[in-house]
Amino acid sequence: KDEILATVRAAALDRFAAALEAGLAQGSDARERARAIGDAYVRFATEHPAAYQLMSEISQVDESRYPELVRASRRARETMVGYVRDMIREGMMDGDADLIGYMFWSTLHGIVVLDMAGRLGGEIDADTLRKKTMRTLLAGMARAAQLGPWLRSTLFASPKGLVTRLHYDHFDNICARRRPNPRRTPLPSAAKPSPARGRRAEGRALHPRP
Secondary structure (H helix, E strand, O other): OHHHHHHHHHHHHHHHHHHHHHHHOOOOOHHHHHHHHHHHHHHHHHHOHHHHHHHHHOOOOOHHHOHHHHHHHHHHHHHHHHHHHHHHHOOOOOOOHHHHHHHHHHHHHHHHHHHHOOOOOOOOOHHHHHHHHHHHHHHHHHHHHHHHHHHHHHHOOOOOOOOOHHHHHHHHHHHHHHOOOOOOOOOOOOOOOOHHHHHHHHHHHHOOOO
16 A cells, blocks of 8 residues: 555656646746746646645655655655756855755645645735746845855954844944935934944944953
């Protein structure tokens, strides 16, 4: 019985991976491939709900006993991580490709499951929610990639190598000044210091005395 279940689950994972690989082949750059992965993921879950539930909601004790299941699982994971490596190489984001891939995977899975269970209600469209969520994640990670070197060298270089609440507050204030946003609620501030005094204050905030 366990062997049969493992064989069926491996087949579902292979079908899932094949669907995503076909989507990847349609993209000409990393951004298009990422969009194609999301579309293929949702399409597979919608068109093959039983297979999707087999691969995502059922687990077996000691799955390493079933080589075909191990191979199919590895193939499915690679489809959900490989395109992230492309985005990192093209400078769209920075970080651990495996971790980011699982972050996107868990986001897609959560939206799909909520939609399949009817938990989104009539007022929330699953496709709109997915695209908005993924765009928000990608935009945030792209911004983090741009700020990364400056952030590490400028903000979080405390004498003892500690990131304190003071550093985070200082980061928020600098970002607010560097990129004005009319929709952002203004940060409370005291009387504006002179530029020279402001620079000295920033230096003391970044490197507080022990």
